[in-house]
Structures are given as C-alpha cells and as structure tokens.
Amino acid sequence: MLERALQHYFGFSSFRPGQEEVIRALLANEDVVALLPTGTGKSLCYQLTGRLKEAPVLIISPLLSLMQDQVNQMKKLGFKRVVALNSFLTREQFTEVLANLAHYDYIFVSPEMLQNVNIGRRLKQLPFGLIVVDEAHCISEWGHDFRPDYLRLNTWLKYDSRPPIVALTATATSKVLADIKDVLCIKEASMYLAPIDRKEIRLARQWFTTAQEKVNWIEEYVSTTLGPGIIYTSSRKKTEQLTAQLRKWRIKVAAYHGGMTNEDRQLIQEQFLAAELEWIVATSAFGMGVHKNNIRHVIHETMSPTLSGYMQEIGRAARDGQDALATVLCTEQDKEVLQFLHDTVPTEEMVRAYYAHVSLAISDSNAELLKYLYANYELSQAIVYCQTLKVEKNKAFQATKNYMETSKCLRATLLQYFEQATVPQQACCTQCGLNVEDYKEVRKFTNLSKQSLDWALRLQQMLLK
Numbered sequence: 001m002l003e004r005a006l007q008h009y010f011g012f013s014s015f016r017p018g019q020e021e022v023i024r025a026l027l028a029n030e031d032v033v034a035l036l037p038t039g040t041g042k043s044l045c046y047q048l049t050g051r052l053k054e055a056p057v058l059i060i061s062p063l064l065s066l067m068q069d070q071v072n073q074m075k076k077l078g079f080k081r082v083v084a085l086n087s088f089l090t091r092e093q094f095t096e097v098l099a100n101l102a103h104y105d106y107i108f109v110s111p112e113m114l115q116n117v118n119i120g121r122r123l124k125q126l127p128f129g130l131i132v133v134d135e136a137h138c139i140s141e142w143g144h145d146f147r148p149d150y151l152r153l154n155t156w157l158k159y160d161s162r163p164p165i166v167a168l169t170a171t172a173t174s175k176v177l178a179d180i181k182d183v184l185c186i187k188e189a190s191m192y193l194a195p196i197d198r199k200e201i202r203l204a205r206q207w208f209t210t211a212q213e214k215v216n217w218i219e220e221y222v223s224t225t226l227g228p229g230i231i232y233t234s235s236r237k238k239t240e241q242l243t244a245q246l247r248k249w250r251i252k253v254a255a256y257h258g259g260m261t262n263e264d265r266q267l268i269q270e271q272f273l274a275a276e277l278e279w280i281v282a283t284s285a286f287g288m289g290v291h292k293n294n295i296r297h298v299i300h301e302t303m304s305p306t307l308s309g310y311m312q313e314i315g316r317a318a319r320d321g322q323d324a325l326a327t328v329l330c331t332e333q334d335k336e337v338l339q340f341l342h343d344t345v346p347t348e349e350m351v352r353a354y355y356a357h358v359s360l361a362i363s364d365s366n367a368e369l370l371k372y373l374y375a376n377y378e379l380s381q382a383i384v385y386c387q388t389l390k391v392e393k394n395k396a397f398q399a400t401k402n403y404m405e406t407s408k409c410l411r412a413t414l415l416q417y418f419e420q421a422t423v424p425q426q427a428c429c430t431q432c433g434l435n436v437e438d439y440k441e442v443r444k445f446t447n448l449s450k451q452s453l454d455w456a457l458r459l460q461q462m463l464l465k
Ligand code: ADP
Pocket: 012, 013, 014, 015, 016, 019, 036, 037, 038, 039, 040, 041, 042, 043, 044
C-alpha cells in the first residue's frame, strides 16, 4: 500500500532503508527521531506522510538557503502549495502568505520565526498533521552556541493539539540524540538509527609544519586534480585568499561564506550545481541543502571543530555512490585554535556576574547563552548547566584532536565517536594503506606550467594597461 503511494507521488519503485519505518510510525502518530545518512531521502519521509495524512506539514529548518532549496525542489516535484516564511519574501508577499496560511500544504519556518509571537500563534491554529525538525542535530550543536531559539522550541511545541514530530538528522551522537528528545519534549520517541558510515568516501590525513605548506599543497592538488570539490577553511578571509590563489591556475573556483549576500551565495550554489564552478572554497556555512551528487573531493584546510561537523561536511561528497576522497590537513597550531574554540563556555564567575546584573565583556555567543539561561533557570542550575556544557565541549575537542593524531584507522576513530562499529574495508583510509593517487582524476591540460601561466597573466596585464 505504502509502495503504491510512493510510486504514485514520486515515481520511485522502492523505499530506501529507514524511510518506510519512519513513515509508518508517523502515520501511527508516534514521535520519531531518525538518524539517516545524507542523501537517503529524509525529505520524502515528511513529504509522503503529509500526502497520506492529507494534512498540512510544518517544517522547521535551520538555514535560509536550505529552506529555499527545499521549496524549489518540492515545486519541481509538483508540490504546489509550498511556502517558506522567511526574508526572501517581500513585505507584501509576507503579509499575503500570513493571511492565507491555511492555503499551504507545506510551510517552512526558521526557529527564530516561531519566536515571533504573532506568527507562532497563527501557526498553532493550523491543523498540522506533522511537525518536522530538519537537520535536528542543530538543536544541540548550535543551540548552545549561536541559536538559543532552537532551545526555545520546546516552549512553542507545548500545546494541546500538537501533531507528531519527526526530528531528522544525518549525524548525531547519543548525547545529541538525547538533546533532541529533550528540547523537543518527546518522551516516547521511535528511534531509527541507520549506520552512518559512508564507505565510498575514502579518508585521508596529511600533517604539515606550517600553514603555508598547506596552501602549497592545496594549490598543487587542485591544479592537477579534477573536481568537483569543496575546500573547507576556518575563516572568511582564508576562503577569499585561497580562491584568489587558485584562480591563477585558471581553476573555476569561488569563495563562499556567511559574510556574502544571499543573492551571491545563491548564485554560487547554482553555478556549482551547473558545473560552471569546479571548486568551492568555503566556511562551514556552505553545504546544507546543496544537492550536487558528484562531489569527488572534500579538503579540510583546517579540521572542523567537532567530528559531527566533520562527518556532515565530508558527507556532501559521493552522493552518487562513486568513490570520493576526504582529506584533512593538520598542523600543531590547528590543535591550539580548536582548543580555543572549545574553551568558550561562560565560567561560574561570568554566570554569577550576569545574574547579579554586573556588566561583562563577553562574546556574542556567551551573551546569547546567558540570556537564555537567565530566562529559564535559577543561578545554581545555570552554573551546573555551564559546567556540564564545558565537559561536553571538552569531550568533543578530545575526539577531534584524537582524529588528527591517532595512528589507528581513521574510519574506526570517526565512527567510534558515534558509537558505531566499522566493517573492515580495503583502502579505507591513509592509516589502512589507502593510495590517494588511485582516487584522483588527473586534470587534462597540465601542459600549462605555472611559469607559463604566470607569464601569460603578466602579458595580459601589460596589454590591459
Ligand atoms: P537527505 O535529506 O536525506 O540528505 P534528500 O531528502 O535531499 O536527502 O533526498 C536525496 C535524493 O534522494 C532526492 O533526489 C530524492 O528524490 C531521492 N530519493 C528519496 N527517496 C528515494 C527513493 N525511495 N528512491 C529513489 N530516490 C529517492
């Protein structure tokens, strides 16, 4: 019966692992937490459920670009009554949509939008058949740092006629899964935890003594290797610098980061999808909702702060199931920087001062967190909260550091963090005898040497003068 519906609405002949179980549980009005690998088709779980329940669906989604992308995809699939309540709408459009909410079958919102009293109240009046929290790991990882509105979801979600919730994610540790259930106030959740290993993504690690050596290595790699690929760096400035450097090799490359306008970011995503760009140099702002299935390389110029983040980022490669290579470049200094990033939880003194209304010089993320704690907890609870958070962050940092340093299998180390085991595999990672060259397709026009290219560029500049 379900398969007929799948065929009817999507034209697919069978479910991917996990989809059917999730949909069945939702049809039985159970709350569900589903951990399914990237590219499994998590969206289909709520799209089909909505159709079968013949009730509207609310999707809480973390990023504007992601929402926009989902809406476009759904429209292409033939879903007409789909809307994203966000800043892409003009003021007039927004008012219009808000006045006609009942018209829509699928409504996308950000957690911030739900905090708007008017919008939050209007949405509660709709007869939703399902509430979706997409990329639900954000509840935990971003909730503490930058997105307190994710933590505030639980207040909004407490209402009598609340429909079942499905939390969807591709990466979560048991701690994150517990956070998800806690924040969403789901006591009895059906859990679907699929294996998260992506065998087709080969893992490589390279050590360097200086940051400059890493840049040289990337230049060499990208100028001789065919993409498409993503290079993750740790700052906006680095994305720009590296992009400029790679352009000298006439590589079709662009930078992508959160400081760019929505339009620019949208354009770069589209160009990358259309193969007009071969490489993207990005901060972690890039990736969610990028449906490009032939990404062959993910290079981390700097290791991600957490292994969950790393897993997400490399998971963007190889969605077509063909081999891909994920390489992390490491230096000793990187470890210090990562340690620093993890050391940002408010101290007991800070919490006490904040509660006593003493003014403080603190980071934006700490200010957000303290504001949230003050509104929801007693002083003593807030102190314990921060202590626990510090322990968690330290654990996360140790795991990241261990991935950079370990002499054991990288895949086993990565999966261990998610409490999952690996199936031994040939050429799994650089610790298990992977020959990286086997997984690189050589760029064809290598007869153009760097010298001649520099010379050509100089000539061009002279002519332009
Ligand atoms: P996720 O959110 O899990 O990363 P998406 O929901 O974006 O993945 O889906 C990835 C792709 O898989 C989409 O192009 C979707 O149409 C396709 N897909 C989903 N379910 C199926 C299925 N049962 N059979 C074939 N393709 C599917």
